[in-house]
Amino acid sequence: MPDDQGNLTPQEQAALMNDPQFMELGGNLYFAKLFHYIVNLTHAGNDTKSASFQIDSDADFQLTMLMGTFTSASLTIQVSEGSAGGLAWQSDPVNINNFLGTAQLPFPAGLIPQLMPKKRSYKVTTIDSSGAANTVQVDFWGYKLYPASMAAQLGALPSSS
Numbered sequence: 001m002p003d004d005q006g007n008l009t010p011q012e013q014a015a016l017m018n019d020p021q022f023m024e025l026g027g028n029l030y031f032a033k034l035f036h037y038i039v040n041l042t043h044a045g046n047d048t049k050s051a052s053f054q055i056d057s058d059a060d061f062q063l064t065m066l067m068g069t070f071t072s073a074s075l076t077i078q079v080s081e082g083s084a085g086g087l088a089w090q091s092d093p094v095n096i097n098n099f100l101g102t103a104q105l106p107f108p109a110g111l112i113p114q115l116m117p118k119k120r121s122y123k124v125t126t127i128d129s130s131g132a133a134n135t136v137q138v139d140f141w142g143y144k145l146y147p148a149s150m151a152a153q154l155g156a157l158p159s160s161s
Contacts, residue, residue, distance in 0.1 A: 031146045031154060038137060039140075047128055049126055049136075053140075063113060063116055063140055064108070064113045066100050066101060066139070067100055068101075068138040069136070070136045072134045074129045075126055077093060077100070077126050078092070079124050079125075080125075082121055086122075093125070
């Protein structure tokens with residue numbers, strides 16, 4: 001068990017290095033917990049909808065896959081960081097089929113998983129040209145990265161033998 005400062009024993013650290021839920025990033029050890037950030041948008045047809053979400057304050061998020069569902073593919077999507085004027089993820093809105101995968105075939109979020117810092121907000125905008133109602137769900141699929149020192153309180157320490 002970690003001491004009062006949350007430090008692990010050398011034996012616990014060695015055990016964690018062999019656990020696939022633990023990863024090293026920037027010289028620090030993290031516990032990776034699967035998590036999904038979901039954005040839902042509903043179009044009446046031939047309109048633009050936006051929704052924002054914020055990465056929780058308890059951990060950074062490592063985005064690995066993008067997937068989603070929609071009623072009609074006559075739709076483009078744009079994602080930007082922060083509020084108005086935030087860093088855009090693409091130069092122009094992109095066809096939704098070129099941005100999202102499905103549950104059967106998720107779309108990788110790049111060769112290098114994208115780190116989305118805790119407390120940062122993101123804006124998702126979809127532009128519908130179907131002329132009909134269109135229900136859209138965007139799933140940002142990845143891992144919350146908790147410091148390894150939090151493993152015990154998250155129930156993630158390997159059992160002692």
